[in-house]
Amino acid sequence: GTPRGSLTVPRLKVSPPPPTGTLAVPQAEPFGEVLTLLSHDALPTALTASETLTLRTHWRADQSMERPLTSFLHLVGPNGALVAQSDLAPPYPVTLWSHGEIVEIAHTLALPATLPPGPYTFYLGWYDSASLERVPVPSNEPNVLPLGQIDLP
Numbered sequence: 001g002t003p004r005g006s007l008t009v010p011r012l013k014v015s016p017p018p019p020t021g022t023l024a025v026p027q028a029e030p031f032g033e034v035l036t037l038l039s040h041d042a043l044p045t046a047l048t049a050s051e052t053l054t055l056r057t058h059w060r061a062d063q064s065m066e067r068p069l070t071s072f073l074h075l076v077g078p079n080g081a082l083v084a085q086s087d088l089a090p091p092y093p094v095t096l097w098s099h100g101e102i103v104e105i106a107h108t109l110a111l112p113a114t115l116p117p118g119p120y121t122f123y124l125g126w127y128d129s130a131s132l133e134r135v136p137v138p139s140n141e142p143n144v145l146p147l148g149q150i151d152l153p
Helices: none
Strands: 025-031 035-040 052-061 069-076 081-089 102-110 118-128 145-153
Touching: 025 102, 025 145, 081 102
Parallel strands: none
Antiparallel strands: 025 035, 035 052, 052 102, 069 081, 069 118, 118 145
């Protein structure tokens, strides 16, 4: 038919259901003034090269965010070199998170087959998706949160 006018429909936000329960490791670590890490999965006690690790984290939005952020999980080797990483723009963008909303994010990290034995440390953080500037972690420089260490046999 013939158009007879226009209709403005307000934006509708469809957010994922909130995570149920808490993860194995409770935490209360602020990232700047925008996010707080509430909990994360326990790190495995043993991993071997070529394995894949999935790490779930629960976050609370401490304020509305206007800029998109990307979360990262890094694995750093005994010599301080980055050996594996997972950078993730959350499927439910942080720009849609409401103040106080709790969201689960899951990182999948594939370990290279060539990793030599030794101690490796996991680090978690966020950065501005456009500028690449890291979100501050008041308790730690260089704006990453060490989650723990594992030994590869």
